[in-house]
Amino acid sequence: MTGDFEACYRAVQSRDVRFDGQFVTAVASTGIYCRPSCPAVTPLRRNVRFLADAAAAQALGYRACLRCRPDAAPGSPAWDQRADLAGRSMRLIRDGVVDREGVSGLAKRLSYSERHLHRQLTLELGAGPLALARAQRARTARMLIETTSLPFAEVAEAAGFGSVRQFNDTVRRVLGASPRHLRARAGRPPAATGWLVLRLAVRPPFDPAAALGFLAARAVRGLEEVGDGTYRRALRLPGGLALLALEPRPDHVVLRLQLDDLRDVASGVERSRRLLDLDADPAAIDAVLRRDPRLRPLVDAAPGLRVPGHPDGVELAVRAVLGQQVTVAAARGLCERLVRRHGEPLAAPLGSVTHAFPTLDVLREADFRALGMPGARADALRALTTALAKGDLTLDPGADRGEARERLLRLAGVGPWTASYIAMRALRDPDVFLPTDAGVRRGLAAIDAPAEAARSWRPWRSYGVMHLWAAPAADLARAAA
Numbered sequence: 001m002t003g004d005f006e007a008c009y010r011a012v013q014s015r016d017v018r019f020d021g022q023f024v025t026a027v028a029s030t031g032i033y034c035r036p037s038c039p040a041v042t043p044l045r046r047n048v049r050f051l052a053d054a055a056a057a058q059a060l061g062y063r064a065c066l067r068c069r070p071d072a073a074p075g076s077p078a079w080d081q082r083a084d085l086a087g088r089s090m091r092l093i094r095d096g097v098v099d100r101e102g103v104s105g106l107a108k109r110l111s112y113s114e115r116h117l118h119r120q121l122t123l124e125l126g127a128g129p130l131a132l133a134r135a136q137r138a139r140t141a142r143m144l145i146e147t148t149s150l151p152f153a154e155v156a157e158a159a160g161f162g163s164v165r166q167f168n169d170t171v172r173r174v175l176g177a178s179p180r181h182l183r184a185r186a187g188r189p190p191a192a193t194g195w196l197v198l199r200l201a202v203r204p205p206f207d208p209a210a211a212l213g214f215l216a217a218r219a220v221r222g223l224e225e226v227g228d229g230t231y232r233r234a235l236r237l238p239g240g241l242a243l244l245a246l247e248p249r250p251d252h253v254v255l256r257l258q259l260d261d262l263r264d265v266a267s268g269v270e271r272s273r274r275l276l277d278l279d280a281d282p283a284a285i286d287a288v289l290r291r292d293p294r295l296r297p298l299v300d301a302a303p304g305l306r307v308p309g310h311p312d313g314v315e316l317a318v319r320a321v322l323g324q325q326v327t328v329a330a331a332r333g334l335c336e337r338l339v340r341r342h343g344e345p346l347a348a349p350l351g352s353v354t355h356a357f358p359t360l361d362v363l364r365e366a367d368f369r370a371l372g373m374p375g376a377r378a379d380a381l382r383a384l385t386t387a388l389a390k391g392d393l394t395l396d397p398g399a400d401r402g403e404a405r406e407r408l409l410r411l412a413g414v415g416p417w418t419a420s421y422i423a424m425r426a427l428r429d430p431d432v433f434l435p436t437d438a439g440v441r442r443g444l445a446a447i448d449a450p451a452e453a454a455r456s457w458r459p460w461r462s463y464g465v466m467h468l469w470a471a472p473a474a475d476l477a478r479a480a481a
Contacts, residue, residue: 009045012038013042015037018204019037022077023050023076024053025038025048027043027062029047031062033064035065039067052125053135054071055125058135058138059126059127060126063173063174066176071138072139072142074202074203076279080280083401086121088110089106092398093136094266094397096160097398098133100263109394110398137170140160140269141159146182147199148198152180158262158263159266196255198254198256200252203281206248210302212229212248214466217328220336222339222340223339223343223357225353227351230247232244232350234357240261241260241344242259243350244256244272245350253272255269257269258350274397274428275309282304285430285460288460289460302467305463307465313395313427316422316425317384318338320418320425322335322377340355341370343356344359360385363385380414383411392407395422401429405420405423417437421434430463431462432462435451443468
């Protein structure tokens with residue numbers, strides 16, 4: 001969008017919150033960059049540049065606005081939508097790969113040279129991978145400074161800085177204030193409880209009940225639970241186990257994290273955002289889906305409906321195969337048995353959450369037939385876990401979606417529904433359709449639409465699927481009447 005100056009400037013003039021996170025406004029006369037909805041006086045056209053990411057503004061010497069806090073805005077929806085090198089890179093950078101593995105590790109995951117990667121990202125985004133990772137660290141640092149009572153040395157470690165001095169210098173340069181000043185401006189943070197309590201930004205509209213309802217229907221006992229308006233689960237992050245609790249609200253999400261390794265904060269935040277699809281652009285999605293008069297009543301009844309992702313691609317893939325040709329409840333039961341037999345018990349359970357999902361090494365040795373499933377499905381699970389363990393198949397945020405789907409379809413026992421469902425939730429592909437899915441067929445019949453109607457929903461067919469799944473058949477019939 002940054003290529004359309006007039007559209008960006010109109011968004012700034014109207015202070016349109018829908019565009020927060022999609023671009024930043026760099027103002028030459030003040031040396032700061034803002035989110036589009038900044039309440040300050042609209043800058044003159046001649047003083048404005050629109051940039052794709054905060055990192056590009058920082059590379060040009062701009063500081064973040066202390067008034068509108070652009071680093072606290074929702075993330076750009078482009079990075080979930082785009083399947084190119086820039087999109088794949090940004091998903092991995094947001095997950096903390098550069099902090100853990102360096103630029104060489106990022107380039108290796110993407111199968112490109114460091115030089116080519118730097119050149120392409122600079123061309124596309126105005127900043128290279130190191131600058132993009134530094135901007136990510138600054139965002140994480142600001143969130144921890146303003147919303148927790150962690151000592152600044154621990155904030156520096158959690159945000160991925162190599163030293164407290166580097167942390168202080170970066171915060172002052174990027175955010176235009178010292179960590180102490182930022183914390184004082186934010187007010188008194190909550191007292192330490194052993195949990196990090198963070199606030200995740202949401203691009204409205206957002207329906208908390210719909211998000212929790214989807215997760216509750218699929219919650220695996222022992223691994224996850226939904227209750228009191230909160231989703232809880234155990235999760236394996238790069239540095240160790242984590243417990244997370246997500247409380248979705250219409251205008252934000254409260255995230256509570258308990259980590260084995262503080263350096264997993266950025267990864268925990270990013271995976272939580274993916275789980276609830278918080279960076280989606282509901283206005284753009286709904287505008288396309290509403291063009292179909294048969295689907296329009298469902299979109300109007302549930303504006304901003306999200307496609308829940310998943311924080312662990314391996315887990316989602318295993319659960320997808322377990323769910324082949326059975327009901328959601330039956331798939332949940334099979335997964336409960338798997339977690340009970342092979343999951344890792346937690347030292348301190350969280351409510352009814354008692355286990356973490358089995359590791360890939362454990363899954364490779366598991367007797368899937370003993371779970372009570374057909375032999376063909378057990379063989380498919382064996383083929384899947386072997387391919388993942390050998391590295392023949394990758395389902396992390398930077399995976400090439402087309403290549404991953406092709407490799408999934410080569411596995412014995414993995415068909416188009418399974419490969420597409422994995423692409424939709426684990427790989428965050430926004431344009432997946434499931435024509436053979438029973439729930440999709442019922443939804444299409446209820447609104448009297450053929451499967452071919454979904455062609456007009458591109459590039460947001462995954463969201464169309466969610467609308468068909470979300471409403472009971474009786475409600476669909478009334479909406480279509």
